[in-house]
Amino acid sequence: MEPEIFRKRLLGWYATHHRRLPWRETSDPYAIWVSEVMLQQTRVATAIPYYQRFIDRFPTPGHLADADIQSVLKLWEGLGYYARARNLHRAAGIVDSRFNGQVPDNPAVFQSLPGVGDYIAAAVLSIAFGRVLAVVDGNVKRVLSRLMEIDSPVNRNGAHKIFKAPATGLICPKHPADFNQAVMELGALICRPKKPACGACPLSVLCLANRHHTTADFPKRDASRKAPHRHLSIGVILKKGKMLAVQRPMEGLLGGLWEFPAVPTDGEQGDWKGFAEMMATETGLTIAVDRRLTRIRHAYTHFRLTGDVYLCRHVAGRVRLKSAKGHRWVTLRSLAHLPLHKANHKFMDALAAALGR
DNA sequence: AAGCCGGGGGA
DNA sequence: TCCCCAGGCTT
Numbered sequence A: 001m002e003p004e005i006f007r008k009r010l011l012g013w014y015a016t017h018h019r020r021l022p023w024r025e026t027s028d029p030y031a032i033w034v035s036e037v038m039l040q041q042t043r044v045a046t047a048i049p050y051y052q053r054f055i056d057r058f059p060t061p062g063h064l065a066d067a068d069i070q071s072v073l074k075l076w077e078g079l080g081y082y083a084r085a086r087n088l089h090r091a092a093g094i095v096d097s098r099f100n101g102q103v104p105d106n107p108a109v110f111q112s113l114p115g116v117g118d119y120i121a122a123a124v125l126s127i128a129f130g131r132v133l134a135v136v137d138g139n140v141k142r143v144l145s146r147l148m149e150i151d152s153p154v155n156r157n158g159a160h161k162i163f164k165a166p167a168t169g170l171i172c173p174k175h176p177a178d179f180n181q182a183v184m185e186l187g188a189l190i191c192r193p194k195k196p197a198c199g200a201c202p203l204s205v206l207c208l209a210n211r212h213h214t215t216a217d218f219p220k221r222d223a224s225r226k227a228p229h230r231h232l233s234i235g236v237i238l239k240k241g242k243m244l245a246v247q248r249p250m251e252g253l254l255g256g257l258w259e260f261p262a263v264p265t266d267g268e269q270g271d272w273k274g275f276a277e278m279m280a281t282e283t284g285l286t287i288a289v290d291r292r293l294t295r296i297r298h299a300y301t302h303f304r305l306t307g308d309v310y311l312c313r314h315v316a317g318r319v320r321l322k323s324a325k326g327h328r329w330v331t332l333r334s335l336a337h338l339p340l341h342k343a344n345h346k347f348m349d350a351l352a353a354a355l356g357r
Numbered sequence B: 001a002a003g004c005c006g007g008g009g010g011a
Numbered sequence C: 001t002c003c004c005c006a007g008g009c010t011t
Helices: A003-017 A029-038 A044-057 A061-066 A069-076 A083-098 A107-111 A118-129 A138-147 A159-170 A176-189 A208-212 A272-283 A348-354
Strands: A229-239 A242-247 A262-265 A286-299 A304-316 A326-330
Touching: A003 A159, A003 A176, A029 A044, A029 A083, A029 A118, A044 A069, A061 A083, A069 A083, A107 A118, A118 A176, A138 A159, A138 A176, A138 A208, A229 A272, A229 A286, A262 A272, A272 A286, A272 A304, A286 A348, A304 A348
Parallel strands: A229 A304
Antiparallel strands: A229 A242, A229 A262, A242 A326, A286 A304
């Protein structure tokens, strides 16, 4: 593989075929950083509206650092992987207070910030500062695995380091920003996971998998285990026209987000008494269960969830939370100001209808 | 080295 | 249904 030929063909294709994306209209390192964080494990089309809102609302690290984490999570609501928002918020505080609001252009310094790993560092510093650092993401691994018929499974633990070597050997030292984006753009538009458009690929003449008709065999991937299933009973507890909302701990799954209190169950629906007792342990409240409102299903990365939602009434007691971080008695209107995760959003329409609005 | 962490869209 | 997306952190 001659790197010069590879670069020339790839960059020539990118110059005429790249998409116009919001974060390609700026040279602001902070804005590019925000885009890269949002794009982790997230499709371009999904990230675009979040990116626009985020930059409008928090145009500089200082604006982000000054913001309440709850408002940041609210803006992130629905995007998932909420630790990204918490880390970005923390990192903005460090940039604002220790680096005079300037994104560090030194890889080691930048990568020391929370949420900044090898990919983010290489992406932001190459695109914003022209540093010659090769990115390795899912696209890059797929393109290189086909190009060079690399047998290493891309989803195995050490895959990043394995693919970093050839990527570093190929990156164009004169155009690192365009080069990195070009490999990823090629992976997104041409060298797709399924049905790659090899006929339109500028690298097809260099590609071993294309030559051997083995494109479908790459990238190699370790088999994934199928996700287990969990069942939850969720309580909408009404008291004087308001409902009890609780905030999850800042760490762990959906950290810092709000929800209606819930308890794990075995999947049986009949045991309202057991449900009320578990809710009493969870919230400190004695409740009466009126009826089941609806059932929702939601898929997380590592498990699937079925949730039965029950309309309940507060009977006695003051709120004493077992696992939650805090609580509020909310109306539907005030609930809308809190960051709520997707599984709860899935029954908002049914809840609004039941409450007569 | 392995496990954890969301949500969506295409096939 | 399954796949997989501009990954990083914790243990």
